[in-house]
Amino acid sequence: MHFSPVILTGQRQSLVVNQQLQQAITFLQMSNAELQAFIESHADENPFVSLKLRHTGDAPRLPSGSGGTAQDWDRISALPDPGAASLYAHMAQQIAALGMGTQDMALAEVFLESLAPSGWLEAPLDDIALRSGASMDKVETMLNRLQKLDPAGVFARDLAECLRLQAAEQGLLTPLFAKVLDNLQMVGNADLQGLCRICGVEMPHLRAALRDLRGLDPKPGARFEQAPMPIRAPDLLVSQLPQGGWRLELNNSTMPAVMVRDNESRSMRSGADYHAERLSVARWLSRAVQYRNQTVLKIGEEILRSQRAFFKAGPEHLRPMIMKDIADAVGIHESTVSRVSNAVTIATPYGVMPLKRFFSAALPAQEGNSGSAEAVRNRIRKLIQSETPTRPHSDEGLVQLLDKEGVSVARRTVAKYREQLGIATSAVRRRQAMLSSQL
Structure with missing residues (x-):
């Protein structure tokens, strides 16, 4: 077999992403x-x-x-410096007093930017790690450090963690109280008998723990809401x-x-x-x-x-x-x-x-294509916010109210949007209202 070199010519197009294009x-x-x-x-x-x-x-x-x-x-x-009256300024002042290095301070600032007015952390830890470029170990270490700041419960990721931080700070975190926090869903459902069985206590002891629970602040940052925020x-x-x-x-x-x-x-x-x-x-x-x-x-x-x-x-x-x-x-x-x-x-x-x-995506055509999903979610939120607590709107009731306004959606769609808004069912909302009136 004989081999000989051959020169071939041709053209091709390609996009080269240089540094300037990337910038x-x-x-x-x-x-x-x-x-x-x-x-x-x-x-x-x-x-x-x-x-x-x-x-x-x-x-x-x-x-x-x-x-x-x-x-x-x-x-x-x-704008005047809001000082201690602002949640942001209050937390920033405490973070600055920790004397952290440049990298830790940059990570703490990402946490601070993710702080909701309620005092909760509104961004997941993996998102904070991505934005800061820090490892998950460093992010979790920083979270533990920031959760020790005042007010107690700040930088919590959910309600149970927020209340647990406050209970620990006030010396209320007994084994019974910890079990109650582990079963907050039952508290929200007003299933006190079932909670007694899980905790292994009589109703009087459980009611005492629930009274302590009600004394905690589910939104420790809310007290700063009236102050000017950054x-x-x-x-x-x-x-x-x-x-x-x-x-x-x-x-x-x-x-x-x-x-x-x-x-x-x-x-x-x-x-x-x-x-x-x-x-x-x-x-x-x-x-x-x-x-x-x-x-x-x-x-x-x-x-x-x-x-x-x-x-x-x-x-x-x-x-x-x-x-x-x-x-x-x-x-x-x-x-x-x-x-x-x-x-x-x-x-x-x-x-x-x-x-x-x-x-925002359009509603499915079989439901009338009556607007965007975001618009319907906003309307559902307002209808639930204006309801009577002891007589909340069911999903079917919300369908009927929306239909009167010319918005045609299915009950399953209303249920899906309600869940996306983080709103409980009408039965749970009714039990929560009844529980609040009993304690």
Whole structure:
């Protein structure tokens, strides 16, 4: 067999994701504050980069019912220090006093960002580990450390853990009390006889333990709720036009812009190659930030156009919408919409929320396609919140109430949405109301 070398030619296309493209993608996943911090870090080491915040004199006014104007966001730095009156500030002060190193402090700050107004930890530990880059062992060690702070029960992951931390701090964690905490579902179901059997005690002893249980605070952070909390300025602002309609704008009080110091290059004689490379990076950074801002604005404008009913009438009028709808309308990839929606927030008449909250699947066609799942969930929540505790709405009753409002859904769908909201069945809610009246 004879072998001979052969030269073949051909063409093929491939996408090479270089470092600059990777960074441009990362920009889409940043909020204004995160982007500002990134630019500041580059300005420290690149003589041709400077950060400029484009403050505006007359900020647009938010629609009525928002509780303030967009100009308020320009005065965030002037807000008084809430001190001990704020849950966030109260916990931050204690964490700072622990004298932790840089890495531990960064991890503690991720925990602090995940602290709900109730005092509970609203993010799972694996999510905190992912965001902080710390191992699960370090995350769990930090959790144990933070759970020793005041008030007792803070940074708990669920109700049982919150009450257990408080009971231990008050010296109430007896074997009987621990069994009660292990069977909180039975307490919620008002199954006191069954709880007596499990705990091996008579009813008087159980009632004494339940009275101690009621003396604990299921939401230790609630006492701080009236204090001003740290504000994260929204990335987008919505204002209502005098002639009707809506306008969306970038929040100029936090929108960073990169200034390229081209004149600096003329005054630098030595290190010409280095300076040319740094100047090229500065110019690319300016273009990348500008593209990011334009992309955010385009996506926000299309969401505003598609969800006008929400801005006018509230969450119950949120229409079905998926990310592909916005991607097709704007002419970008669906993954770009996903990245921006996870990072960017918008100030609406109903509070500041991430853009991803506007995406919700439609109800199944056989149920009338009467709106988005998110809108129906919001309506179910409001109906249950307004019910008489001793006469709660059953799932079938909720179906009938929604049907009167022109929303056609099946009972199984109502049950599914109720469970997603973390709301118990009507029977359990009735027993809980009866239990509360007995103790």
